[in-house]
Amino acid sequence: MEEGVYLATWFLIIIYLAFISLGLPDSLLGSAWPVIWPDIGSSFGAAGIVSMIIAGGTIVSSLVSGSMIQRWGTGNITLFSCILTAGALLGFSVAPSMLWFVILAIPLGLGAGAVDAALNHYVAENYKAHHMNWLHCFWGVGATMGPIIMSTYIANQNSWRGGYAAVAIIQFSLVLILLATLPLWKRVAAARKLEHSKNDELVQGDQLQAETMAKVNVLRIKGVKPTLIAFLFYCGVEATVGLWGASYLVGARSITAETAAGWISLYYGGITVGRLITGFITLKVSNRLLIRYGQVISVVGGVLLLLPLPISFSLTGFILIGLGLAPIYPGLLHETPSRFGRENSAKLMGYQMAVAYTGTTLLPPAFGLLATQTSLTLFPLVVIALLAFMLLSAERVNFILNKHSKADL
Incomplete structure (x- = not known):
């Protein structure tokens, strides 16, 4: 028994390390783009193309991750995915042109999507709910470290390439x-299999129920569609702020590139700290309230960016947006079985992640196109609009479910 606990603890540490590595590359492009695009002879809005390709790769790999995990196992998929991302990051550090950024974005997206889906599935199935919040907290650790590393290299060596190389070395260490x-x-997989074999009758019953419910079109379940819309706008706004926040600070608020990268690291730091705290308070406060409070806090942060206040309020706005976003994604994931039935949760998890990645794919480049044609000063307005759509969608789910539960009484 003690050996099993020991193995499970070490195993969880490895999973957390893998999620740190997953977060590291996510914030690099946005924090370094103000100095990358002039250096490689590209355009300001081209970051949206790279971001879209990366996110597109995550959609593809997450959709096929289930069959890959069954064939090769979570460990092998995680290892191979980290090799892909490490190699892509090393390639970014020496990329001579925009064409190479586009090419290298493909393996970076494929690797990130596969490890994301594999580890989320494993933790949701084998660990308690608070571990899901902490798992995404460690993603935030990586996402916070990325801009810090990049800003250090930009400030000390005037080299964004050194920042990418440093993160690639970290990734290869994890490999x-x-x-x-x-x-x-x-x-650990063998131990889990032995544990599950002791509950054969329960498993068979669950499988029979799942086979019965498999014929149900989950998209017709009340509340599913607005939930998917909430995922779309959540990941859209999270990625938009991460990708274009530094460029907004440099281009519209006249802040230096290294300072802007540091401020964006505090945005990701807000997500990280928020998820760490959420992991402790989930036993006291329901996911529904945490999601609602988080959305309100993030909207307040967006308003601070919009108002003509001293620049220090913009920093506060970024931090509040990060803190507000923190509980929303893991909270929505954790609510899936209780809201829509355990027998439907596996299929809905895949749909939710695919729609979330779609938001990451489409919305940041859409803002890049808008800003190229108009002005970066629209950034706070766009952020508030995306947050408002997310809030309305999530509250629409609550309204539908409350109405449905009252009708059942």
Whole structure:
């Protein structure tokens, strides 16, 4: 028993490390883009193209991750995905032109999507709810470290390439850890299989129920469609702020590139700290309230960006947006079984992640196109609009479910 707990603890640490590595590349492009695009002879709005390709790769790999996990196992998929992302980041550090950014965005997106789906599925199935919040908290650790590393290299060496190379080295270090601990994945998987075999009758009953419910079109379940819309706008606004926040600060508020990158790291820091806190208070406060409070806080942060206040209020606005966004994504994921039935949750998880990645794919480049044609000063207005759509969609779900539960009484 003690050995099992020991293995599970070490295994969880490895999963957390993998999610740190997943977050590291997500914030690099936006924080460094103000100095990248003039250096490689590209255009300001081209970051949206790279972001769209990366997010498109995550959609493809997340949709096929289920069959890949069954065939090769979570450990092998995680290892291979980290090799893909590490190699892509190393390529970014020496990329001579925009064409290479476009090419390298493909393996970066494919690797990120596969490891994201694999680890989310594994933690949701094998660990308690608060571990889901902390899992995404460690993504925030990586996303916060990315701009800090990049701003340090820009400030000290005037080299965004050095920032990408440093993160690639970190990724390759994780690859070595995953390679060395690959047998641990197999041992833990065997232990889980033995544990599940003791509940054969329950499993068979669940499988029979799942087969019965498989014929149901989950998109017709009340509340599912507005939930998917909430996921779309959540990931859209999170990625838009991360990708274009530094460019807005440099272009519209006349802040230096290294300072802007540092401020965006505090935005991701708000997400990280918020998820760490959320993991502790989920036992006291319902997910529904946490999601609602988070949305209100993020809207307040957006308003601070919009108002003509001293520049320090913009920093506060970015931090509040991050803190507000923190509980929303893991909270919505965790609510899936209780809202729409455990028998439907597996299929809905896949739909939710695919729609979320679609928001990441389409909305940031859409703002890049808008800003190129008009002005970066529209950034706060766009952020508030996306937050408002997310809030309205999430509250629409609550209204539908409350109405449905009253009708059942």
